[in-house]
Amino acid sequence: MKIRSVRPDEIERVIDLQCLAFQSDGRDRYRQYIEGDSSYHYQLTRVVSVEGQIVATLRIWDRRIQIGATTVPMAGIGGVCTDPEHRGSGYGSALMRDTVRHLSTLGYDLGILFTIIPCCFYQRLGWHPLPLSGFKLEVTDTCHPTSTDWQVAPFSEAADLNQVVDLHDRDGGQYSGATVRTRSYWEMKPSRIRGILPTVVARLDGQLGGYLNYEIDGTEAKILEVGYDHQQPMALVALVNRLLTDCLQKSVQRITGDISHQHPIVGLMQKQSKGDLLLTGNSDMMLFAVNLPSLLRRLLPEWQLRLDRAQRSFPPLSLRLEQNNQQAILHLPPDGRLKVFNQSLPSSVPGDPLGLKIPEMVFWSLLFGESSWEQLLPALTIHNLENTDRVSDLMSVLFPSRTVIFWSPDHY
Known part of the structure; x- marks a missing residue:
């Protein structure tokens, strides 16, 4: 067994493994994760080779994160997978242990991953969860919008992106735990695949005062991100009005989000919808102190x-x-x-x-x-x-x- 960085001619095999492990029709997606990420280099993909065959792999995402008000370089670990025919041989565990050593040589102090399997696998390797707060709001069939002069419209990349980027840097990007986004980050293929662009924006006299990113799937709406100018709180009110109206028109029964109930949007939605608010959370985010x-x-x-x-x-x-x-x-x-x-x-x-x-x-x-x-x-x-x-x-x-x-x- 050898653990090393991937070679250029092995990328297709890595993509094959990811399709086997996660999404059979995800070949274009996984290729864009590599070719469409300007921060990528081959040292960021690690593989386990057994008798010349790649049997396990993972990806390191070069990112920065806010801890409090401090920006810290981080290594995001993703795409951890083993060929189904070779599972149970310890290749995944060996790869994770070696990757921590590799992160140290690359100069990272912090590793972060989001697990889709039980936490215990990563915990025994020294990774530990940071429980994050969320919410679930049961929506009633009525809402009580607050009147505002702010106009809400679908997001237009040509007209709105520059102001959204600036607003994110001043608001959404300042929370502890938030990923620091460069302008190129907004434009990279992986970011677009994950839905980084807002759904709607709020404007008044040509000035953008807020944006909201949400998706509706059946009877559930999920808030992905929100940002607004704190000097213009009515912009947030207008965004909530639009969301609740959209939910009523589409017979949405609940609104969820991996957002702390301390964020103003949560209380505002509860007030205007008169719905039942439940506090939730998850432990999918796991961390490792590399140095x-x-x-x-x-x-x-x-x-x-x-x-x-x-x-x-x-x-x-x-x-x-x-x-x-x-x-x-x-x-x-x-x-x-x-x-x-x-x-x-x-x-x-x-x-x-x-x-x-x-x-x-x-x-x-x-x-x-x-x-x-x-x-x-x-x-x-x-x-x-x-x-x-x-x-x-x-x-x-x-x-x-x-x-x-x-x-x-x-x-x-």
């Missing part, structure tokens, strides 16, 4: 800003964090300038760091802000976390809760 100390260093500027804004002094403290068999020391010296060390403190720093064994799923929830330190503290106590007032004072400032959204069109 824990480097990942935490990327977050230092934002953490330091939070400490400075707290306008209070914190006693010196050193905490040892552990994830994926790695250690990182979070050190707050007397001068209040937060630092991250790899595995141990410098000899010039007195004392030993306090071990903080945070369960993996809790760690990722804290890092992205799905839950705050204070919200998770009862759960951490159950895990016998060695907590003190000094620890909680610092961690409560570093880890507030935020709205976390990974927009559906960015799935790979």
Whole structure:
């Protein structure tokens, strides 16, 4: 068994495997994932070769993601599959383990995947879920639209794309968990295949104030993405009016979305439809800390800003964090300038760091802000976390809760 990057003359075999594993008529789609992605190179497709035959493969998507307000390079793992005739031989597990090492050589600190199989396969390989919030709204046969001057029309790429891109950068792209989109990302074939373009836009006097991306399948409508100018909230109202009217005309019974109920659109839809709102969620998103100390260093500027804004002094403290068999020391010296060390403190720093064994799923929830330190503290106590007032004072400032959204069109 050999694990390596794909060769150009093996791409068709990789596409064959993907068709066998996922979608028999998806050949054009999978080819466009490669040929239509300007960020692609052959090092991003890994294969398992047994006696000269490719029996397993996966794809690495070169992307960037928001963790809080910090942009972090990430490796998105997708298309993990094994030839049905060779399953059960451990090739998929071996490929995933080798890929983590490969990500390190490529300079990634973070790996993310979305699983369509039970999480346990990836969990035993060190990947852990970040549960994300969603909603389901049961739609009634009446709606109560709010009057607005904003006009809603179908999205026109020629007329609207530039303003949609700008609005996404100012709104939808700022959520923790959101993929950072370059202009070329909007135009790449994989993005178009996944439905990145909005369904409708809201305009007033020629100015675009919001966009909504949704799809209707039978009796269910799903919101894929929404963005709006927060200085123009009535643009969002107009978009909701249009969505609910569309749902009534097409006899839609429910509206769903992988969007936190904290987003204004959820409460607005519930108010205007008088429907029953249910909070949902999923654990399909899984993460791996490829280089824990480097990942935490990327977050230092934002953490330091939070400490400075707290306008209070914190006693010196050193905490040892552990994830994926790695250690990182979070050190707050007397001068209040937060630092991250790899595995141990410098000899010039007195004392030993306090071990903080945070369960993996809790760690990722804290890092992205799905839950705050204070919200998770009862759960951490159950895990016998060695907590003190000094620890909680610092961690409560570093880890507030935020709205976390990974927009559906960015799935790979």
